[in-house]
Amino acid sequence: MVSSLPSTDHPLTLRLLSALFYGLASVIIVFVNKILLTNLGFPSFFVVGLGQMASTILILRVLSFFRKATIPSYDNSIIRKVFPLPLFYIVNLITGLGGTQAINLPMFTVLRRFSIAMTMGLEYVILGVIASYAVRLSVFLMIAGSVVAAIYDLSFDLVGYSYIVANDAATAANGVYMKKKLDAKELGKDGLLYYNCLFMFPPALLFALYTGDIEKTMAFVSSGSMTPSLWLCFALSCVCGFILNYSLMLCTHYNSALTTTCIGPIKNLFVTYAGMFTSGDFVFGWANFLGINISVLGSILYTYVTFRKSSSKNRSIVVSAKNVEKRPLV
Numbered sequence: 001m002v003s004s005l006p007s008t009d010h011p012l013t014l015r016l017l018s019a020l021f022y023g024l025a026s027v028i029i030v031f032v033n034k035i036l037l038t039n040l041g042f043p044s045f046f047v048v049g050l051g052q053m054a055s056t057i058l059i060l061r062v063l064s065f066f067r068k069a070t071i072p073s074y075d076n077s078i079i080r081k082v083f084p085l086p087l088f089y090i091v092n093l094i095t096g097l098g099g100t101q102a103i104n105l106p107m108f109t110v111l112r113r114f115s116i117a118m119t120m121g122l123e124y125v126i127l128g129v130i131a132s133y134a135v136r137l138s139v140f141l142m143i144a145g146s147v148v149a150a151i152y153d154l155s156f157d158l159v160g161y162s163y164i165v166a167n168d169a170a171t172a173a174n175g176v177y178m179k180k181k182l183d184a185k186e187l188g189k190d191g192l193l194y195y196n197c198l199f200m201f202p203p204a205l206l207f208a209l210y211t212g213d214i215e216k217t218m219a220f221v222s223s224g225s226m227t228p229s230l231w232l233c234f235a236l237s238c239v240c241g242f243i244l245n246y247s248l249m250l251c252t253h254y255n256s257a258l259t260t261t262c263i264g265p266i267k268n269l270f271v272t273y274a275g276m277f278t279s280g281d282f283v284f285g286w287a288n289f290l291g292i293n294i295s296v297l298g299s300i301l302y303t304y305v306t307f308r309k310s311s312s313k314n315r316s317i318v319v320s321a322k323n324v325e326k327r328p329l330v
Helices: 013-037 046-067 080-083 085-102 105-111 114-127 131-153 158-184 188-211 213-222 228-254 256-280 286-311 321-326
Strands: 002-004 317-318
Touching: 013 046, 013 228, 013 256, 046 085, 046 114, 046 188, 046 213, 046 228, 080 158, 080 317, 085 158, 085 188, 114 131, 114 158, 114 256, 131 286, 158 228, 158 256, 188 213, 188 228, 228 256, 286 317
Parallel strands: none
Antiparallel strands: 002 317
């Protein structure tokens, strides 16, 4: 049986502000990371990810000390309440940074459209949410444009594209499971974000040591290549990492995983076209350009359908007849 599901019980103002906050944070960090890793030549995207995790832990702990954030005390149930989010989080972080470094900025934002389709699929499997035909059509346009742009991308990079596909899958899984964890209200927004980073920082640090990223970065610093502007950009990236993670948590809390994902196409309208003129590494081709615009058109349609659908409370979930029969009539 199919029943109606309101998109959210939170006030419209909080939903819109959290969505705008997340969209702005995601725009800023893409440009900051691109400047740091490509333009300024910082040697390791993994070390940038470690810096972002460390800054998130530190900032939340400081906020907790001044009672501006609520972090539950650790006990044996914390791991159960958090996992598998830390795994999705670290994969999302690493592949996102790696993709930013490996391919040009416009193609990065276009290929990220695949995360929307993956999110819809996982929402159906895990949360029981059914997407309308109009939403499926808009997603098809986004993916079709992405495929056209990727096939004729003159700067094709198999490793970079693999990073983004993995990033899409991790983003979808992270968003859906995050919504599930937030709805359970076991740790809260601050606690969920804090323990996410805390649990994954030690293994991520060990992995960076194993791969030689720490040694490579130390050599880069020792050589005097870390100019004041590079230090500033690295620090800014770390702070932006915290802001992005927190804004993502807020947006998912006040909206849904699907709504959070659809914020991407809105901000990517700006990122895609601005990147063509500012990143300096976009190789122009008519097929590439056409594919990007098809994908952007699908993004506009998807955003319209999603918010219109949300406002009319037209999203649905699958509810078994057995569960319906057990519900009280009043």
